Amino acid sequence: MDDYRPPYRAAALAFLAVLTLYVVTLAPSTALWDASEYITTAQILGIPHPPGNPLFVVLSRTWILLSAPLGLPVAVRVNLLAAVTSAAASGFLFLVAHRILVGYAPGRRVPLVGAAAATLLGATAFTVWNQSTVNEKVYTLSVLIIAVVSWLAIRWRDRRAEPGSARTLVLGIYLLVLGSTNHLMSILPLPALALYVLMVQPRVLLRVDVWGRAILALIIGISFNLFLPIRAELDPVINEGDPVCETAAGAVVAVYTQGRTGCEALGDVLVRRQYAKPSVTLRQAPLGHQLLNYFQYFDWQWSRGVDPDERPGNARLLFTLLFIGLGAGGLWVVFHKDRAVFSYVAVLMLTLTVGLVFYLNFRFGFSLAPEVVDRGLHEVRERDYFFVAGFLFWGWLSGIGLGALWGELNERLQSPRRRLLTAPILILAFVPLGLNWRWASRANDFAARDWAYNLLTSVEPYGVLFTNGDNDTFPLWYLQEVEGIRRDVTVVVVQYLWTDWYPKQLQELTRPENQREFVPASAASPHRPPSRVPSAPITSLTHEELDAVFGGRFDEEFTVTLGDVVVVYPAGTSIGRAQLLALAIIRDSVGERPIHFASRAGLMSDLGLTQRGIRHGITTSLHLRDPSEVAGVVQIDPALGGDWVDVDRSLTLARDVYSYRGLRDRDVWTDRATLNIPWHFYALHLQLQDAARRSGLSEDLIQELGQAAEAFRIVAQGGRLGTPS
DSSP states (O other), rough: OOOOOHHHHHHHHHHHHHHHHHTTTTSSSOOOHHHHHHHHHHHHTOOSSOOOHHHHHHHHHHHHTTTGGGOOHHHHHHHHHHHHHHHHHHHHHHHHHHHHTTTTTSSSHHHHHHHHHHHHHHSSSSSHHHHHHSSSSSSHHHHHHHHHOOOEEEEOHHTSSSSSTTHHHHHHHHHHHHHTOOOGGGGGGHHHHHHHHHHOOOOGGGOHHHHHHHHHHHHHGGGGHHHHHHHHHHOOOOOOTOOSSSSHHHHHHHTTTTTSSSOHHHHHHHTTTTGGOOOTTTTTSOOOHHHHEEEEHHTTTTTTOOOOOOOSSSSSSHHHHHHHHHHHHHHHHHHHOOOHHHHHHHHHIIIIIIIHHHHHHBBBTTTOOOOOOOGGGOOOOOOGGGGHHHHHHHHHHHHHHHHHHHHOOOHHHOHHHHHHHGGGGGGGGGGGHHHHHHHHHOTOOHHHHHHHHHHHHOTTTOOEEESSSSSHHHHHHHHHHHHHTTSSSSSEEEEGSSSSSSSHHHHHTTTTTOOOOOOOOOOOOOOOSSSOSSSOSSOOHHHHHTTOOOEOOOOOOOEEEEETEEEEETTTTTEEEHHHHHHHHHHHTTTTTOOOESSSSSSSTTTTTTGGEETTTTTTEESSSOGGSSSSSOOOOGGGGEEEEEEEHHIIIIIIOOOTTTTTTTEEEEEEEETHHHHHHHHHHHHHHEEEEHHTTOHHHHHHHHHHHHHHHHHHTTOOOOOOO
């Protein structure tokens, strides 16, 4: 259609409308899982977990600087970047939908209404919306790239007879390759784009000038990965994988061979070698279950708030079937309108659904297959975010189907008065908006930020805090590096101690010349500045000695001296590298730094040190003396765990220091994998209630602690709107 004029003004309005929705429901701070890591690395130009996401880090840092005049907190600015990129993707998909419907229905009304419905349904699909209100992943940028490339493909076809039109294709290829340095999700349109070009104008692939520009675009785009070794050489505080290269040539070879040869450290990061992902031929769960897991996530998209049950086949099923039908109708419209465009959309949807299910090869779903009792065989959390692009596109197709259906009904009813009867059908476009709002919105959610604040403020000055995994660690990094709170605390991620680079980075960060100063986070803090700062790093082992630590099963009894205490491990004990390095850190830090654990389970239990633990708020402090000899400490009822509790310090922390925004009165806890956080606070207040009773404190205080425990119990059971499955 040579005379087609894209409705850029209408697309801009669609972008602004979606952006407004996302801003209204935007997270006011960081969030759990990877959000804190990405916000932090964006602020300090650090290197997040493999593959390092250099495009995201640099773009986000630039965005932080450019948006500084807004006066917003750094976390809000980065969250706003997620909202803007996702809303922009909706704007480009508005253009694509309009172009499809223009060829299907005459006039201006149906294409505009259908494109608006497509935009609204795609933008308010549960996972799309939920991922657009906080930068929990880097996927909204990749979704934007997919949407832009889709629009470029449409424009190339419209203008293919014009001189220089092939440059539009080259631009699309460049964006795909550049996007791969953000996340490999960006290159998923490649099979669809290749088939589309073959169907539209295959001879363009025989042109030398097109190939020359495409190869140059590939070289320039992929070169963005060279940011990783350049930045790693400068030792940022967060430098995961430490992809330092001895030579520039080695770095270049690693980048352009995608880690197959050249600089080994950079290659390990680019191919995510530390995760040891099995081959797709070795299924981690039956393919049928993996497809069911996908359908579970698809079932959430259109009416997440109808039933809190995680599993498919409940009251949401009616809405799910409705949108399956509307999406299929949208596919039929595209097929009827244009076979080439249909080939692009169909292959893209297959890639974003079945193709991803097969490639990702997930373990059993987090909330599925209860008969598989070994939690190690399940995913550690729900993984719906991997399919965010597919959910966006299915919502988009549903809107096209809805718009076409409305247009067909209008055609059949010639009278304007009768046509008014068709208007209510458009209400279907607002169903996900209404039924997903409370589950997708992150407004007023300070849970992750305050959880991190409460953990850090529990630790004594210059303490070492052992955490168990990234979910209870990344928010601590955020608080330290972005908000500047309790930077003196050395946060140790136990699972990272398995690597060769992380223990060395901790050692360098805690050398006396690098040790950061203790600054109380609150005037009510029970901690006072110590008389001296640590005079040595957390471990005295050399780099060679750190590399030489290996775990395994010990055939003979071995002992570890921690201060005045000798810990004996009997013959036959199995202990890993991470646990051995943790013991070395404890051994070398005793007397220099207080030792705290994020929980009594995990590392503290693995090392057999729980009997030496005293609760300090929500952390457990290691005391090498017998806890019964420590003043101000009481032991609670064995039915409540039998923990030793520092009563005064824990009460001060719980009542005067801790912040509970988004924790104590939360209605919906969407991410059920993180319910251990309110459970921690429930356990704390329940134990404090018993400790207060045993210490002879007032009945008013005991009652207050009981009421707080009950409030956290309700939240821990999934919120007031329902309980987890």
